[in-house]
Amino acid sequence: MATIKDVARLAEVSTATVSRVLNRNGYVHPETKVRVAKAIEQLNYRPNDVARSLFKGRSKMIALFVPDIMNPFFPELARAVEDMTRQHDYTFVLCNTDDDPDKEIAYVEALKQKSLDGIVIVSSTMSGDYIKNFEIPVIALDRILHPSLSSVTVNNRAGSRQAVDYLKEIGCERIAHIAGPEHASNAKQRLDGYLDAVKEEDWFKYSYVEYGEYHFEEAKEATKRLLEKHPEIDGLFVANDLMGVGALKAAQAMGIDVPGQLSIIAFDGITLGETTSPTLTTMAQPIYKIGARAADMLIRQIEQQERTKQTEEFTVELIERESTKRRDGS
Amino acid sequence: MATIKDVARLAEVSTATVSRVLNRNGYVHPETKVRVAKAIEQLNYRPNDVARSLFKGRSKMIALFVPDIMNPFFPELARAVEDMTRQHDYTFVLCNTDDDPDKEIAYVEALKQKSLDGIVIVSSTMSGDYIKNFEIPVIALDRILHPSLSSVTVNNRAGSRQAVDYLKEIGCERIAHIAGPEHASNAKQRLDGYLDAVKEEDWFKYSYVEYGEYHFEEAKEATKRLLEKHPEIDGLFVANDLMGVGALKAAQAMGIDVPGQLSIIAFDGITLGETTSPTLTTMAQPIYKIGARAADMLIRQIEQQERTKQTEEFTVELIERESTKRRDGS
DNA sequence: GTGAAAGCGCTAACAT
């Protein structure tokens, strides 16, 4: 690989001049500029980013921390963040944390050694105290980690309430909830939204809430428990789509017709919900937009040094599919 | 951030000695070693990887190139590669190429500037000629890109033949194939496997093969075309699971009972196939193992400078689920 | 067993 010295020698200028041409700053005579450009061209020279990073203390790399890329919610998010990253000429590092704080910290330490410029993080577990000492910009995504942190989220609570109201409106009279993990802030908000909508109903009982883990299998079992305990349930709001598909499978395994006997609505709007039979009604997040916005916000913070806290909340949207059906008044 | 100089000063040694302690090479007196260790501890010193990279010309980063992480086959692969990457103290860069050669090349160039150490690549489009000039180790995954390249794959052809033989064995008498994109080597191999199994049958016609694009929607349409043209089809081998789910949806939309009237088997073994109704019978690849093996092979090549070509082929395994059913002889 | 010094490739003062 040719270096800046080779270019300088060939163009018969100093390395400083080459650097000026490269970075378009400082004055350089049009003619020498051409000579330098030609030398660059001729040697197929590309500046060494590592040397640049060393000097600048910045790497033009950002990382996305997700619990597990195999969870189908995250690939779309990752795609968005990666697209935005590339558009700004950054390099995209992906880290699976398994929601393990030790892993998260190990990653942060390792990446700091590489002069990583910033992190977009989806995490339920990382301690706010620790994050305050990151020394690099961080945007919390999907879940709020610490009140002082910039974040991009959706209206989980209002959206959940809307989901339950929709079930009511199509005639469901006993509506239960499969909740996400208690430590995740968005699961808590979705549960609150459900409670907002049902707690005044005379039929409501706290045993109408079962807990899953944002996983397919756990949700299946939670649903089974719920429906065995409460066969009168005719509407189910599930904390996310992955769990929603689990709920669907559980109901079908029990011989319950969806949506004939039971309407199911979930949350997220991932593609998975379009592949089941019946397809899954959901409160869709603008997943791509959220990811892109977070990456954009992060890069802005990196480049403008504006470390002011920013928060942005997107709105979820009801997508009616086949897992819900209007009940005729009886 | 403390530097090696700070440590040297505090331990009252030279930076060279600190470096020796850090890298466990060269002789250093046990006592000074302790002094240095204490200074490191006290300053919470971590070596700057960028400076190291600059000196060594290597970055301890590897990249995975995939067409699109949103395609559900790739997250599991990515997870495996990332796990292995981390275990070896490398950093994991993810690149979505959209099967666009220009993007692939742009990525390679950008990453070379960062002294990237190696690439695991899933690609159908990148030209072999270009890859020969990479100058860094590359492992082709899932699809063979160039005969001279190291690769990790599965027995696509034999596995496909096995899939079709299985359909025959459960009593299917007219078996069609929804093929993947013609430019992808693995799609070609799967088609060949299908042909191996059926070309001697007197009922076989070339119009029993329809082409999709490894995508859900295209596969749906291809299946619709196929089944309208050939209502006699009672068995369908689909080139991958994502398309298989599309085929399933298409059949259901046409009022065809799966597996009652039509048995469907696909290829890959992704989780998606467990969430549909009926669940999807498939030839499962050991996806995680493949990814882990490729990453391992790559890192070995990087660290041992052994640029010898290696190839490894894993074996797919039949997983019977609900989309196939034995037909009673009539 | 340890230190001095050169150099990885680049940028930015500073000087001219």
Added chain:
DNA sequence: ATGTTAGCGCTTTCAC
């Protein structure tokens, strides 16, 4: 408008 030089933080010869 251009060149000289110091230095980003580290590793590694080469001396002693």
